[in-house]
Amino acid sequence: MSSLNDPRVFFAAExxxxxxxxxSLALMGFGFVVERFGLFVTTLISQHSEPLQRGLSFWIGLSFILLGAVASIGPAVxxxxxxxxxxxxxxxxGYFTDLGPCINLAVTVLGLALAAYLVRSSLL
Structure with missing residues (x-):
């Protein structure tokens, strides 16, 4: 790029x-809500003697959470x-340029941890 001597280019990228x-946070939040709402509906409908089964809402919610994690790491790169x-x-x-990518990395790690927790809790 040419030298524009204009910080607006940097701030636009940020x-x-x-x-x-x-x-990415909205995608993960929506995925969590879809997954938990499916669990809530399943709990209301199921018989007390039947084991709790996860349906399609679990996989859709998990997909949204994973999509949110991917949507967080790509833009940081x-x-x-x-x-x-x-x-x-x-x-x-004097501007700290690594804060945004660090936040996105943290969002990615937490999104993957949430997905792992949901998968683990569904297996129990």
Whole structure:
């Protein structure tokens, strides 16, 4: 990229990263709600003597959670790629540029942990 000496390019990339963070959190939250609502409905309908079975809502909810985790890590990698292409004068001096990708990495790890917990709890 050419030297624009304009921090707006950096901040636009950071806003895009944060919008993907919100999208991934929304996907994971929606997946959790779908999974738990299916469990709630199954609990209401099932007989007391039957073992609790997870239905289609479990797999759909789990898929949304995993999609949210993937939607969090990809943009973090892309943001780091954009930062490598920017000139040093395009990034405000003293600005901590790793906070956004670190948050996305944490969201990814927590999303995968949530998915693992749901799978483990369904097997018990």
């Amino acid at each position: 806003r895009t990263l944060m919008s993907w963070t919100r999208t 892309q943001f780091r790629s954009v930062l490598r292409r920017l000139q040093p004068e395009d990034i405000p001096s």
